[in-house]
Amino acid sequence: MNTNMLINGIQVQGAADTFEVLNPANEQVIATVASASVEQVNQAIQAAAQAFKTWQFISDEEINTIFTKIVADIRHEQSEIARLITLEQGKPLALAQFEVEAGANWIEYILSLNIPVETIDDPSGKTIQVFNRPLGVIASITPWNWPFMIVIWHLFPALKAKNCIVNKPSEYTPLSTIKLIEIMNRHLPQGVCNIVLGQGGVGQALSEHPDVAKVTFTGSTRTGQSILSHSVASLKGVVLELGGNDIGIVLNDVDVNEIAPRIFGSAFLNMGQTCAALKRLYVHEDVYDQLTQKLAELADAQVVGDGLDENTTFGPIQNRMQYQKVKSLIDDAVAQGGEIITQQNQETEKGYYIRPTLVTNVNAGIALVDEEQFGPVLPIVKFSQVEDAIYAANHTSFGLGGSVWSKDLEQAQQISSRLETGTVWINSHSDLSPAAPFGGWKLSGLGYSFGLSGLLLFTKKQAIHITK
Numbered sequence: 001m002n003t004n005m006l007i008n009g010i011q012v013q014g015a016a017d018t019f020e021v022l023n024p025a026n027e028q029v030i031a032t033v034a035s036a037s038v039e040q041v042n043q044a045i046q047a048a049a050q051a052f053k054t055w056q057f058i059s060d061e062e063i064n065t066i067f068t069k070i071v072a073d074i075r076h077e078q079s080e081i082a083r084l085i086t087l088e089q090g091k092p093l094a095l096a097q098f099e100v101e102a103g104a105n106w107i108e109y110i111l112s113l114n115i116p117v118e119t120i121d122d123p124s125g126k127t128i129q130v131f132n133r134p135l136g137v138i139a140s141i142t143p144w145n146w147p148f149m150i151v152i153w154h155l156f157p158a159l160k161a162k163n164c165i166v167n168k169p170s171e172y173t174p175l176s177t178i179k180l181i182e183i184m185n186r187h188l189p190q191g192v193c194n195i196v197l198g199q200g201g202v203g204q205a206l207s208e209h210p211d212v213a214k215v216t217f218t219g220s221t222r223t224g225q226s227i228l229s230h231s232v233a234s235l236k237g238v239v240l241e242l243g244g245n246d247i248g249i250v251l252n253d254v255d256v257n258e259i260a261p262r263i264f265g266s267a268f269l270n271m272g273q274t275c276a277a278l279k280r281l282y283v284h285e286d287v288y289d290q291l292t293q294k295l296a297e298l299a300d301a302q303v304v305g306d307g308l309d310e311n312t313t314f315g316p317i318q319n320r321m322q323y324q325k326v327k328s329l330i331d332d333a334v335a336q337g338g339e340i341i342t343q344q345n346q347e348t349e350k351g352y353y354i355r356p357t358l359v360t361n362v363n364a365g366i367a368l369v370d371e372e373q374f375g376p377v378l379p380i381v382k383f384s385q386v387e388d389a390i391y392a393a394n395h396t397s398f399g400l401g402g403s404v405w406s407k408d409l410e411q412a413q414q415i416s417s418r419l420e421t422g423t424v425w426i427n428s429h430s431d432l433s434p435a436a437p438f439g440g441w442k443l444s445g446l447g448y449s450f451g452l453s454g455l456l457l458f459t460k461k462q463a464i465h466i467t468k
């Protein structure tokens with residue numbers, strides 16, 4: 001298994017301490033990885049800065065040719081990559097295959113975008129052209145939930161905007177990112193895309209470096225705040241995609257059989273370890289019993305087990321810390337009167353398994369409702385007045401996404417306009433589009449990724465005033 005970093009096109013072992021990567025299905029060590037030393041982080045940044053001198057002038061056609069070759073290699077090696085994702089992350093193989101294919105499709109969408117040049121006619125008669133120029137070296141720091149997809153979200157818009165990159169993947173799931181960056185380096189000039197490995201300290205050394213023009217980070221709000229505070233000295237830009245506590249508001253006119261699989265699919269997508277998963281469900285009292293029963297049937301039908309087993313539909317949680325956090329949120333909710341309406345786990349000796357769990361008889365004020373669980377448990381709250389659900393939706397420091405479920409699209413749109421979140425879905429949730437801006441309000445983030453706004457995050461403006 002490849003555990004090398006890639007600096008300036010050359011595979012190198014880390015020179016600092018080592019850490020282990022575990023398979024969450026059985027807690028066996030699948031790789032021992034050596035971390036980057038601070039000197040190696042500096043080398044990677046220098047390599048990117050050197051490569052930027054020429055990469056910034058590459059033509060759009062050349063970039064698109066390179067991206068097309070990368071996509072072809074990803075598709076060719078899809079099975080191998082998917083297996084790596086399942087081994088290190090835990091998700092069932094079919095979902096890992098989806099992650100790889102969706103990643104390839106995402107790159108193709110980025111490839112189709114063009115960075116605009118704006119022409120302004122000044123009142124005095126002169127013409128002003130506004131160019132979006134690349135920034136330089138981008139530091140990318142990624143989490144463990146969608147390790148292949150999220151790094152694609154970071155790297156390809158930055159490259160398309162003609163920047164060079166150093167990525168640090170999560171220490172829990174570095175292997176599929178190592179593979180991706182190895183594939184990319186088959187086609188990119190040396191130094192354009194580098195990877196360093198390690199834990200939070202390596203991320204900090206990378207993000208604080210004065211030669212990094214911008215940090216793009218996906219992960220917890222706490223780490224995002226730390227990165228932002230360290231960006232002050234060099235005034236570097238920061239893109240933060242952070243946590244969420246997305247609400248789903250179900251009105252009383254829905255067809256329960258139609259929406260239940262969609263709600264279940266979103267709340268438990270990737271075993272609930274998805275930033276924009278539906279994390280608290282507010283259901284009108286008229287349809288509450290019917291919907292909770294249907295969701296419980298869907299939950300109980302899941303086959304929980306090792307993602308490599310072809311019968312498995314529901315894998316383990318990715319790591320012990322998260323497993324314990326989810327378990328303690330469930331225990332706390334039950335201690336406060338919450339009722340579990342789904343089948344419970346048979347404890348296994350190894351592996352971080354929690355069955356998809358629905359908890360009713362809960363309300364705001366209980367941690368499971370107020371905090372981000374980031375795991376396979378969904379609190380369901382009954383309401384009678386939609387105003388109460390809207391109040392609950394906004395009474396949080398998060399603002400990533402939300403959804404409204406109704407046949408009355410006009411009413412759903414009115415409610416959507418009152419939700420304080422970067423994205424609102426009507427009759428779906430977590431349904432991300434590469435074309436639409438995606439970002440969090442409040443403590444859920446800074447900046448809008450995806451679509452053209454996602455490319456422009458990695459540019460700076462230059463206005464050229466032309467006087468004849």
Ligand code: NAD
Nearest residue numbers: 142143144169170199200203204219220223241242243275
């Ligand atoms: P995390 O913040 O613990 O770690 C994320 C990355 O940051 C890892 O690579 C880690 O090594 C690195 N890191 C840790 N400390 C650092 C520091 N001081 N400086 C620089 N880097 C540091 O997050 P996680 O546990 O890996 O991910 C789960 C969280 O991510 C959840 O809250 C989830 O909602 C969020 N998330 C958000 C999105 C989104 O798009 N909004 C997507 C996925 C995950």
